[in-house]
Amino acid sequence: MRREGRMVAGNGFLYPLLGFASCVAFIYMSLGDLRLNYYEEPKVAFVERNGTHFILDGRPFYVNGWNSYWLMDQAVEDFSRPRVRAMLQAGAKMGLTVCRTWAFNDGAYNALQISPGRFEERVFKALDRVIAEARRHGIKLILSLVNNLQAFGGKTQYVKWAWEEGVALSSSNDSFFFDPSIRKYFKNYVKAVLTRKNSITGIEYRNDPTIFAWELINEPRCMTDPSGDTLQDWIEEMSRYVKLIDKNHLLTVGLEGFYGPRSPEKLSVNPEAWASVLGSDFIRNSKISIIDFASVHIYPDQWFKEIELEDKLKFVSKWMTSHIEDGDKMLKKPVMFTEFGLSNTNRNFQPSHREKLYKTVYDIIYESARKNGAGAGAFPWQFLVGGMEEYNDDFGIVPWERSSTYRMILEQSCRLAGIGGHDQSKGSLQEIC
Numbered sequence: 209m210r211r212e213g214r215m216v217a218g219n220g221f222l223y224p225l226l227g228f229a230s231c232v233a234f235i236y237m238s239l240g241d242l243r244l245n246y247y248e249e250p251k252v253a254f255v256e257r258n259g260t261h262f263i264l265d266g267r268p269f270y271v272n273g274w275n276s277y278w279l280m281d282q283a284v285e286d287f288s289r290p291r292v293r294a295m296l297q298a299g300a301k302m303g304l305t306v307c308r309t310w311a312f313n314d315g316a317y318n319a320l321q322i323s324p325g326r327f328e329e330r331v332f333k334a335l336d337r338v339i340a341e342a343r344r345h346g347i348k349l350i351l352s353l354v355n356n357l358q359a360f361g362g363k364t365q366y367v368k369w370a371w372e373e374g375v376a377l378s379s380s381n382d383s384f385f386f387d388p389s390i391r392k393y394f395k396n397y398v399k400a401v402l403t404r405k406n407s408i409t410g411i412e413y414r415n416d417p418t419i420f421a422w423e424l425i426n427e428p429r430c431m432t433d434p435s436g437d438t439l440q441d442w443i444e445e446m447s448r449y450v451k452l453i454d455k456n457h458l459l460t461v462g463l464e465g466f467y468g469p470r471s472p473e474k475l476s477v478n479p480e481a482w483a484s485v486l487g488s489d490f491i492r493n494s495k496i497s498i499i500d501f502a503s504v505h506i507y508p509d510q511w512f513k514e515i516e517l518e519d520k521l522k523f524v525s526k527w528m529t530s531h532i533e534d535g536d537k538m539l540k541k542p543v544m545f546t547e548f549g550l551s552n553t554n555r556n557f558q559p560s561h562r563e564k565l566y567k568t569v570y571d572i573i574y575e576s577a578r579k580n581g582a583g584a585g586a587f588p589w590q591f592l593v594g595g596m597e598e599y600n601d602d603f604g605i606v607p608w609e610r611s612s613t614y615r616m617i618l619e620q621s622c623r624l625a626g627i628g629g630h631d632q633s634k635g636s637l638q639e640i641c
Contacts, residue, residue: 252343254417254456257500260535260542260582262458270577270624271585272617273306273350274299275547276592278599280310281360283334283341284318293341294593300345302607302614303621303640306420307342308546308587311335311351311401314361315369321361324369324393327400333407339418340408348420350546352462353398356427363425366390382432382487385442395449402453414454421458422450423546427505428462430487436468439487444496451498458500460544465490465504465531477530479511479523490531494539501541501584504531506548506569517561521568524548528572528583535582542584545569549589549603562605563613570620577627585624 255264262269276295282288299307313320313331320331342349355362363384370376375389384390402414402422413419424446430439443461450459467474468489475484494502506527508520515523528545535543548569550562569586576583592604608614622641 252417255348255420255458257458257542259540260584261580262501262542262584264628268577268628269305270573270628271306271544271587272304272621272624273308273544273546273585273587274304275308275587275590277308277310277352277590278592278596279307279338280320280331280335281313281318283337284331289337291593291596292338295591296341296345296347298593298608299347299591301640302617303625304347304617305621306348306350306585306587308350308352308423309338310355310360310426312354312360312397314354314365316361316365319361321397324366324373325396325400332404335404336406336408339406339413339416343409343416343418348418350421350423350460351401351419352423352426353401354394354425356425356429366393369393380432382430382438385430385438391442391445394446398446398450399453402450414456417456419457421460421500422454423460423462423503424450425462427464428488429464431485433487434469434485436470436487436489436492440489440492443493443499447496447498459498460501460503460546461493461499462546463488463490463493463503463505465502465506465527468492474530474534477526479508483511491534491538494534494541499541502531502535502539502543503546504528504543506545506565508565509551509554517564521564524565524568525572528569532572532576532581532583535584539582541582543582544584545573545586547587547589551602553602559610559613563616566613566616570616574620574623574627577624 253265255262255269257263262271279292279295283292296307315322318331319328320335322328339349358364364381366384367376367379367381367390370383370387370390370393371379377383377387404413405411406413406416409416424443428439433439447459466483466486466488467478468484470489470492474491478484490502490504493499506524508523512520512523531543535541548565550565551557554561566588573583573586588605590601590604592599592606594606605613607617618640625641
């Protein structure tokens with residue numbers, strides 16, 4: 209009976225098998241269409257610059273943004289990947305439009321660049337996921353290409369690689385900026401990232417409008433040359449190289465905003481004398497013609513250890529106003545405050561202190577935007593989702609855990625969107641504004 213049954217089923221079994229195969233083929237083609245539509249609709253426009261303003265879809269674009277440097281790192285492993293979606297989804301719900309994050313990890317755990325010119329594909333795919341997920345939630349990205357600090361490798365790792373290969377001119381970390389071999393390492397890295405074809409969307413990074421801008425380096429300093437000439441030369445060379453490969457995207461340096469020796473009339477605005485001899489120079493570095501916008505950081509409690517909160521906030525107002533005036537009058541470019549924060553390790557710290565800093569920064573950006581000025585946006589350092597204590601560095605917050613902070617962020621999103629004339633009847637802004 210069993211043998212007979214099998215023989216009878218010989219042709220009879222063929223029909224349901226063909227039917228099943230047809231269903232599978234139909235589902236596959238349908239999913240293929242969905243995937244295509246998913247990444248092509250809605251249309252995503254590149255952010256452009258017109259003088260001191262960013263332009264999106266023909267209208268001024270003011271940025272309420274945030275920092276989550278950890279997105280690529282968390283997108284590598286299955287268990288941590290949901291945090292990326294949760295953060296970008298939450299950002300969209302708060303009306304935030306741009307996230308600044310790292311597009312580097314040099315030689316460290318989960319390294320993207322294992323050694324000069326050698327890349328870990330599974331980590332590159334993690335960066336692909338970050339960009340695809342940001343696109344899905346209507347978030348644009350500022351992607352930073354290397355760290356001045358040692359975290360995630362940074363310029364220290366580049367110098368170490370050159371030393372190990374026997375081609376280094378010096379063991380100084382600052383040789384990152386002047387050593388020809390290291391400059392070549394970095395150019396190779398830049399080319400690999402900018403020309404990467406996203407394994408999910410099929411779009412090369414340099415052609416993807418999800419990316420708001422490239423940042424050359426996070427917080428560059430070249431303390432062995434306080435004149436600033438070494439860093440200036442590096443910025444000029446690397447900015448030309450980026451623009452040679454990618455003519456679509458905006459570019460910034462990644463400066464902290466300190467004034468250098470070429471701006472003697474501005475030195476009194478610096479926190480203290482030490483800020484003028486770090487080898488960076490805000491106006492000189494930002495004036496380079498192919499640098500599209502200037503960046504500034506704000507850490508009053510790191511720069512002043514003893515003064516009270518109210519005095520720190522007065523400094524923040526002076527610091528921001530000075531740089532916005534630079535954008536308006538000297539640079540003729542937008543100015544973005546791409547990091548600001550207050551540490552919870554300060555004496556007598558209260559969460560309300562951090563809210564006072566946020567309010568100070570947000571109000572100055574809003575007033576500049578309202579007056580058609582160069583102040584184009586601000587980015588708190590940093591936002592996390594729950595369960596990420598190991599990624600906190602005394603500045604991080606989970607925004608929705610404190611309702612007053614959350615409301616402040618929402619309000620800033622709404623009022624900036626209103627000034628820019630962007631349609632608040634669509635997307636997440638419809639619900640919150």
